[in-house]
Amino acid sequence: MTEPIHIEGGEVLASLDDRTVTGLVIPYGEKGRTNVGTVEVEAGIIRIPADPSVIGLNLDHDRFEPVGRGSRAWETPAGIMASLKFANTPEGDAALADARDPKGKRRRLSGEFRTGIKNGKATGDKLTGVGLVERGAFPSAMVLAADT
Numbered sequence: 001m002t003e004p005i006h007i008e009g010g011e012v013l014a015s016l017d018d019r020t021v022t023g024l025v026i027p028y029g030e031k032g033r034t035n036v037g038t039v040e041v042e043a044g045i046i047r048i049p050a051d052p053s054v055i056g057l058n059l060d061h062d063r064f065e066p067v068g069r070g071s072r073a074w075e076t077p078a079g080i081m082a083s084l085k086f087a088n089t090p091e092g093d094a095a096l097a098d099a100r101d102p103k104g105k106r107r108r109l110s111g112e113f114r115t116g117i118k119n120g121k122a123t124g125d126k127l128t129g130v131g132l133v134e135r136g137a138f139p140s141a142m143v144l145a146a147d148t
Contacts, residue, residue: 009020012128014100017095019068019085019088019092021084021132022072022087024079024118025079025080025127025130026080026111027078027079028041028042028077029042031120034101038071038120038143039115039120039121040120040121041079041121041122042121043079045122046113046115046124047124048061048074048076049126049128050070051070052069052070052073052083053071054128055069055073055128055130056069056129056130057070057084057129057130058129058130059095059131060106060131060132060133061063061110061131061133065091066087067092067094067096068092068095069084070082071083080127082111084109084130091129106132107134108135109131109133110133111129112128112129113126113127115123
C-alpha cells in the first residue's frame with residue numbers, strides 16, 4: 001500500500017468576502033519536504049478530482065479538524081493550484097481569520113495525496129486534501145490577505 005504524502009505548497013491569497021484561500025498546493029519540479037522525506041512532483045503525475053468539493057481543507061493535516069472544502073482546482077506550469085472555501089462554522093471562521101492575519105499561525109497550504117516514490121519522485125495518484133499549516137517547505141508558501 002502506498003503512503004499518503006503531505007507536501008507544502010506556495011503563495012496563497014485569502015479573501016474575506018467569499019471565504020476562500022487560493023494558492024499553489026503542489027509545486028512542480030521542486031524538492032519539497034514531506035512527512036516521508038524529500039519528494040519532487042512532475043506535471044501530470046497527481047490527478048485533480050473532477051469535482052473539487054471532494055478535496056477537504058483541514059488544520060495541520062488532521063482530517064478530524066475539517067475547516068472547509070475545495071471549490072476549484074487546476075494545473076498551471078508551476079503546479080496544482082486550488083481555491084478552498086472555509087466552512088460557515090466557528091472553526092471555519094477561526095481558520096479564515098488566522099489565515100488572513102499577518103501574524104496568524106497557519107498561513108500556508110499543504111497538498112495531500114497518496115503516492116509511491118521512485119528515485120525521489122512521486123509516482124502518482126490524486127489530490128485528496130489540503131492542510132492549512134504553520135510551516136511551508138518553500139519560502140514563498142504564505143497567505144496574502146485581500147479584501148476582494
